[in-house]
Amino acid sequence: MTDLESFLAGASIDEAVAALRPDYRVLLVAVDGLTPSTDSTTGAPDGAGEALLTSAEATAQQLLADTSAEELPHVAAWRDAYRAFGAKPQRTRNSLEALVRRAASGLPRVNPLTDVYNAISVIHQVPIGGEDMTAYVGAPRLVRATGAEHFDTVADGQPVVEHPDPGEVVWRDDTGATCRRWNWRQGRRTQLTVDTTSALFILDALEPMSDDELTAAGEELVDHLRWLGTEVRVATRLVRPPT
Template identity: 35%
Template sequence: MENLKIDSNFWEIFPEATVNVLTVDGLDNHVSQKRDEEMVHVLNTASEKAQKYLTEEEFSKNEIVKIWREAFTKFKKKKGARASIEALLKRVSQGRSFQPINPLVDLYNSISLEFGVPCGGEDLDKIEGSMHLGIAKGGEAFRPLGEEKDEPALSGEVIYYDEQGAICRCLNWRDAQRTMLTETTKRAILVIEALDEAQQARAFSAIEALNKRIFEYFGVSGNIEVIKQEEK
């Protein structure tokens, strides 16, 4: 069974994209003081490594920020929506620290920082039917993390979705509460996108590093799939 299906309308916007997918089973994602202490170290180390992506004094002129802002002009989006990697790098640029969330989220955030790529994850057991990446029709149900009311997807927005609604809005901007990774997550799907050839090698290295880090931490190894547009 395919864990992620990519709709043809996504390739119409991003024909050179690759989507790196890692699926993992057998996780023990519980939170503890010892694990939090470990994750603080992992995140601090990753934050230091992310400094190499912030070479320009003006934040918006840094290469990774420019690349993803340009990508976000190609589809309908909610005002203020930014790529997840930009939000992480913004914290680094401001000298703000990262607090642990849960081990799996902390690990993928550390990889995102180290490699300068967006990374997201969902609980596979909470996804209804197949998970898709494509263009929203508009109105797909979506309740963001930390919110008490729905904020449905916009028509023309790039979203991850399933039979019940949107899973992640504006490509990789914000996850839904419904499918988020929690302490009880046993099976997960993790995704790293690259939108052109220049980003592909770094994104693939990142998904391999994430798989290795998950194995070192959880003792389980996942399955990697790289999805590209089929040649005609």
């Protein structure tokens, strides 16, 4: 059984990241007691998982009816954040933008945990990452990379180890980077699977998203996660940059 509060207490945002975007906040949601399954509606009312995905798809279609994805307020803020550390947002899209664009034509059906956080990300317009906590070594930290960190991913269908660019914003633990370019791409080592029983969800916020909006997204995420186990435990922590 994971000590959720202790795990979250160790999470941190480096001062070098805070200097890029002082308005950044992250809501961390740690969950234990999940029941592995390949059925995206296990534990939920009949059809609830599919209904959530369908709602997210409708939200994306409505948002993009009169506005381009890059002009959505929170997407635009994340594009600016990417430029601040040298990334090109038109080539490496933040996770919210990538998901909204995909949702407009149909979200993938992956597994219960991924389906839930993908849908909540679109509905609440907030980047969300999902990680298997049991694969973590040490606490999650948001830092600017040295370039030496290991990041395990897939290229051309084969597992490879990459290294982030020096100065790139990454989430990492004691072993290496777990997510590159703030919220662009998650690594394979800590990815969620149908066997995940303990998970960490990372909800990234910049202005104009308010704390209340960020909290509301986290609360709805938790409501849906409670469907995925009979003894689900949850802990949350809102982390701000050091001042």
